[in-house]
Amino acid sequence: MNIKAKPAKALQRVRKKRDAEGSKKAILEAALIEFSEFGHAGARVDRIAKNAGVSKPLIYDYFGDKEAIYAAALKEAYIQIREGEGELNLDQLNPPDAIRALVHFTMDHFRLKPWFISMLNTENLRGGDTIRELRGADEIQSVLVEKLRSVLARGAENGQFRSRVDPVELYIFIASLCYFPVSNKHTLRAVFKCPVDDAWLERRADEAADMLIRYLAPA
Amino acid sequence: MNIKAKPAKALQRVRKKRDAEGSKKAILEAALIEFSEFGHAGARVDRIAKNAGVSKPLIYDYFGDKEAIYAAALKEAYIQIREGEGELNLDQLNPPDAIRALVHFTMDHFRLKPWFISMLNTENLRGGDTIRELRGADEIQSVLVEKLRSVLARGAENGQFRSRVDPVELYIFIASLCYFPVSNKHTLRAVFKCPVDDAWLERRADEAADMLIRYLAPA
Amino acid sequence: MNIKAKPAKALQRVRKKRDAEGSKKAILEAALIEFSEFGHAGARVDRIAKNAGVSKPLIYDYFGDKEAIYAAALKEAYIQIREGEGELNLDQLNPPDAIRALVHFTMDHFRLKPWFISMLNTENLRGGDTIRELRGADEIQSVLVEKLRSVLARGAENGQFRSRVDPVELYIFIASLCYFPVSNKHTLRAVFKCPVDDAWLERRADEAADMLIRYLAPA
Amino acid sequence: MNIKAKPAKALQRVRKKRDAEGSKKAILEAALIEFSEFGHAGARVDRIAKNAGVSKPLIYDYFGDKEAIYAAALKEAYIQIREGEGELNLDQLNPPDAIRALVHFTMDHFRLKPWFISMLNTENLRGGDTIRELRGADEIQSVLVEKLRSVLARGAENGQFRSRVDPVELYIFIASLCYFPVSNKHTLRAVFKCPVDDAWLERRADEAADMLIRYLAPA
DNA sequence: AATGAATGAGTTTTCATTCAT
DNA sequence: TATGAATGAAAACTCATTCAT
Known part of the structure; x- marks a missing residue:
């Protein structure tokens, strides 16, 4: 089963630090998983940060607010599916x-x-x-x-x-x-x-x- | 507020007081609308109470917790559709x-x-x-x-x-x-x-x- | 000295509970002290709650947001001075x-x-x-x-x-x-x-x- | 955002790089504007940096912390007024x-x-x-x-x-x-x-x- | 001399839920 | 049967400050 809302281990990435592009990508991937697993209202920025391996402020820095993260994740979903x-x-x-x-x-x-x-x-x-x-x-x-x-x-x-x-x-x-x-x-x-x-x-x-x-x- | 509170048609019921069955039904209907409009995480017990024309404690009295309200609303959705x-x-x-x-x-x-x-x-x-x-x-x-x-x-x-x-x-x-x-x-x-x-x-x-x-x- | 930003003991009120008017008044008084002591940006809703002897949600329930608390406190300042x-x-x-x-x-x-x-x-x-x-x-x-x-x-x-x-x-x-x-x-x-x-x-x-x-x- | 970010005239300086004195002066001027417009608690180091046309670390390098920037700006206010x-x-x-x-x-x-x-x-x-x-x-x-x-x-x-x-x-x-x-x-x-x-x-x-x-x- | 990248520790705000009547 | 008053716990978001280069 894929869409289970339980464990969500989503292994924390190991990433090279101070790599803006990498961080952004990691956030996007974590956001996509988070929003698809919990929906818009159920998604937690905390979890996105944790799973992306970054701090919350970085997310807000890059995206703005939760709504913007969601929009980026939605677009990413389409981009990935089109690939x-x-x-x-x-x-x-x-x-x-x-x-x-x-x-x-x-x-x-x-x-x-x-x-x-x-x-x-x-x-x-x-x-x-x-x-x-x-x-x-x-x-x-x-x-x-x-x-x-x-x-x-x-x-x-x-x-x-x-x-x-x-x-x-x-x-x-x-x-x-x-x-x-x-x-x-x-x-x-x-x-x-x-x-x-x-x-x-x-x-x-x-x-x-x-x-x-x-x-x-x-x- | 994040979720655009749509027209909020669901005009507040006028109900006779001390009518347990009526209250329960009203809650159920309001819950069904609320959960279908905002999803599980996005639904607000406050709004359900307001739209049902009852107080929040009454809802908890009748149903238990949000999860139980949701379950009842889900069942109600099926019942209504089967009608x-x-x-x-x-x-x-x-x-x-x-x-x-x-x-x-x-x-x-x-x-x-x-x-x-x-x-x-x-x-x-x-x-x-x-x-x-x-x-x-x-x-x-x-x-x-x-x-x-x-x-x-x-x-x-x-x-x-x-x-x-x-x-x-x-x-x-x-x-x-x-x-x-x-x-x-x-x-x-x-x-x-x-x-x-x-x-x-x-x-x-x-x-x-x-x-x-x-x-x-x-x- | 009156306007010192330090101790702010502002003795926590003893109030009878479940008294909406009393709570509101207490919040207003605490807010007036807080805003006048720390300014708008420096004021802390946490402190207002603590000094008023109520929880934060109650404050938001009664007033709306920090800006509204401030507006009420400003008006209260005038009202009190006019007395x-x-x-x-x-x-x-x-x-x-x-x-x-x-x-x-x-x-x-x-x-x-x-x-x-x-x-x-x-x-x-x-x-x-x-x-x-x-x-x-x-x-x-x-x-x-x-x-x-x-x-x-x-x-x-x-x-x-x-x-x-x-x-x-x-x-x-x-x-x-x-x-x-x-x-x-x-x-x-x-x-x-x-x-x-x-x-x-x-x-x-x-x-x-x-x-x-x-x-x-x-x- | 709570504080209405007024016109933000303070057009970003164009400055020659690697000019320690110039940077310091620019920071001071931006800080003076910032603190006088928003007060101590309302002032934002981010905005000072942006309006001064320098990075935040440079500000901390030169002044130490927000309190020190404020002190310098206050002194600067007096100096400028005495001129x-x-x-x-x-x-x-x-x-x-x-x-x-x-x-x-x-x-x-x-x-x-x-x-x-x-x-x-x-x-x-x-x-x-x-x-x-x-x-x-x-x-x-x-x-x-x-x-x-x-x-x-x-x-x-x-x-x-x-x-x-x-x-x-x-x-x-x-x-x-x-x-x-x-x-x-x-x-x-x-x-x-x-x-x-x-x-x-x-x-x-x-x-x-x-x-x-x-x-x-x-x- | 200078900065892009990053974060710990808050701060405001929200919300399911309970208390006292 | 019913509710106005109240809150603990958590959520979104912010900000002074530091790291690594």
């Missing part, structure tokens, strides 16, 4: 296979970087106040939509897919199908007795891919 | 139409009772600690799964649907497709510039229903 | 004697209630930000000006005083002559080696009265 | 005119170098702890008393003035009459609705001079 998306190569794959690969990639992403979903949930609970003000929307824009657009074009070209499918809307379907089981794993376990583990999630991804591929097939 | 689910009558509908109706019903549910999604998000952010301990799982179990089971049976019988589709897994698909666009409306707006409003959501529901119906069709 | 001014009866006195009495009264006031001068100094150092916003200007308006007006009228009538002397401007002369030696006693001692004690201050008041009476005499 | 006092030439003037000139000189001094009054207020609020320890009392001793002594002598000689007037006590009268309206300008505005501006102050000075000259006249 790696570029490496996903769908060009060589048969369009239906590309869809399946993308679904699995997305599910793995959510599964393996649970702080991303936590940050999204936290931010949406807060009404999106922070992301709305975030500079640099480019950095948080997913490249997956573009990859998807190209897959859809190839599929439409060779007759495997319907034409005129909006890649954003399709991506939202994919994200929806991967997001919910990961985000709501605790309530799913409690309410539906689902064994929400890696294998189960991968099976869900596979089934979702089936559904999506059928959905894309021409009538 | 009305029973009324949904799918028996008269052609199975594909029943699926479509169920998808719309779910989307409307999420859309119109936003505190439900907020509570689920909050609880999952907290690692499901509370729901795991919640007594009376029956009360939080959705009847939609049973309705779905019967629709699937009818569909399989008359050849419109594949057989051997697990109603829980199907329900999770439906929930996923409805949950994500509502839950993540703020980030969707910011990142994908989606106009997340009622009409848009209904269109998403319709499209999702198309996809699901195709998915259920026999190969 | 007693009403009792001063100049009507029976020969106008020159009335002037002399008023000067001594003012000097005594400043001398015996040193927190008043301290609060004025503090507020003026802060640019008057707080007094400018203070509601209830009536409460801080001195009745001495009115008393002075009547004395001046009597004096003009019977030929002892010039006519057309503005009572406000005269009062400012009186205040100036009493204020400076009290307010600046420490620097006067250090720079001019003045023995600024009660006797010396009373002699200054007497001399000032001489000067003022001459000033008022008709040419 | 120019020497140039005032009263010898050529008829004694009454000399008195009037001295009053105006004093009023202008206070009016045009407001940090002096602020520093005096600050120091007196602190109980004179610092000035009492200040070395070099000569530097802070006003020459005006000596000038006054000579004017009084001339006046007494030619019969315009009474004899046996103590120049220190007279100087305190003058200072009192000029100090109060400048020092308390904000409260005077708020409480008495006085239009405390340059013209008003000059009129007060003129009126004060009238009063003092009468006071000095032989019975």
Whole structure:
């Protein structure tokens, strides 16, 4: 389980001292973990400082206030999640296979970087106040939509897919199908007795891919 | 103050005094609003008391501590969401139409009772600690799964649907497709510039229903 | 010496508990002492709480924040200084004697209630930000000006005083002559080696009265 | 932040580097402004450094600690105010005119170098702890008393003035009459609705001079 | 001579919770 | 059944001061 609010050992970094960049990075990482584990109101600057291996004043020096730390952490969540998306190569794959690969990639992403979903949930609970003000929307824009657009074009070209499918809307379907089981794993376990583990999630991804591929097939 | 105290609609109740049941109910409703609006850590007992029109000691008298208020509110969220689910009558509908109706019903549910999604998000952010301990799982179990089971049976019988589709897994698909666009409306707006409003959501529901119906069709 | 920043024993009050009015009054008194002794920035809410015999949260509950406590203390300083001014009866006195009495009264006031001068100094150092916003200007308006007006009228009538002397401007002369030696006693001692004690201050008041009476005499 | 950071005019110096004397002077000037604007407790070493255009460690290197910076600034206030006092030439003037000139000189001094009054207020609020320890009392001793002594002598000689007037006590009268309206300008505005501006102050000075000259006249 | 990096020890403020009636 | 009065414990944030270069 990834999002447990208990031990939070988050091993204290060993860092070279008097290294502003390093300190800032360490704070950001600790903040990301803290906010995703405890939410905005539940996060503690004390813990961020401790886990980053710096003093609290340094954090305030670099970021300003808790809200600003949170904003930086939210942006960092997007930046980190976007890293790696570029490496996903769908060009060589048969369009239906590309869809399946993308679904699995997305599910793995959510599964393996649970702080991303936590940050999204936290931010949406807060009404999106922070992301709305975030500079640099480019950095948080997913490249997956573009990859998807190209897959859809190839599929439409060779007759495997319907034409005129909006890649954003399709991506939202994919994200929806991967997001919910990961985000709501605790309530799913409690309410539906689902064994929400890696294998189960991968099976869900596979089934979702089936559904999506059928959905894309021409009538 | 850190958390923007939104409109604070929740107009203070006018209640007859010395009405234990009424007080308890009022507290529960105020708590549900409070926790869904601010999350577990962000919720304030003061505000709950004010919005419920009672004193803080009374809340502690009835519930014990903040955690217990939260648990009661979480349960209340499920109880309230389950209300009305029973009324949904799918028996008269052609199975594909029943699926479509169920998808719309779910989307409307999420859309119109936003505190439900907020509570689920909050609880999952907290690692499901509370729901795991919640007594009376029956009360939080959705009847939609049973309705779905019967629709699937009818569909399989008359050849419109594949057989051997697990109603829980199907329900999770439906929930996923409805949950994500509502839950993540703020980030969707910011990142994908989606106009997340009622009409848009209904269109998403319709499209999702198309996809699901195709998915259920026999190969 | 009155304004010493050292011991501040300010004996902790013995108060009956659960007495909101009493608590509020106690806080106000402690705040007045604290702010006048240490200035706005130097004042400590901790000390106010301790000297008032209440907890810090109670202070915040009643007043809001440090700035509001300060504003209340400033107003209280004026209210307390205005108490007693009403009792001063100049009507029976020969106008020159009335002037002399008023000067001594003012000097005594400043001398015996040193927190008043301290609060004025503090507020003026802060640019008057707080007094400018203070509601209830009536409460801080001195009745001495009115008393002075009547004395001046009597004096003009019977030929002892010039006519057309503005009572406000005269009062400012009186205040100036009493204020400076009290307010600046420490620097006067250090720079001019003045023995600024009660006797010396009373002699200054007497001399000032001489000067003022001459000033008022008709040419 | 509590204290409104006023315009922060004090434009950051451009200074040649490695200039010990220049740095020290810059720090002193910035400190004088800072302490007079915010008082002892309200002053911030950060701001002094920034406005002086140097780093904080340099300040500590040169002065020791905040208390020492304050002491230096207080002394500097006296030194700066004493500059120019020497140039005032009263010898050529008829004694009454000399008195009037001295009053105006004093009023202008206070009016045009407001940090002096602020520093005096600050120091007196602190109980004179610092000035009492200040070395070099000569530097802070006003020459005006000596000038006054000579004017009084001339006046007494030619019969315009009474004899046996103590120049220190007279100087305190003058200072009192000029100090109060400048020092308390904000409260005077708020409480008495006085239009405390340059013209008003000059009129007060003129009126004060009238009063003092009468006071000095032989019975 | 000078400073960027860093922090210990506060200080204001908040909040769940209890006391006394 | 109900609450006004009150607080311990902790949270965010600040600031004089020092370290390492």
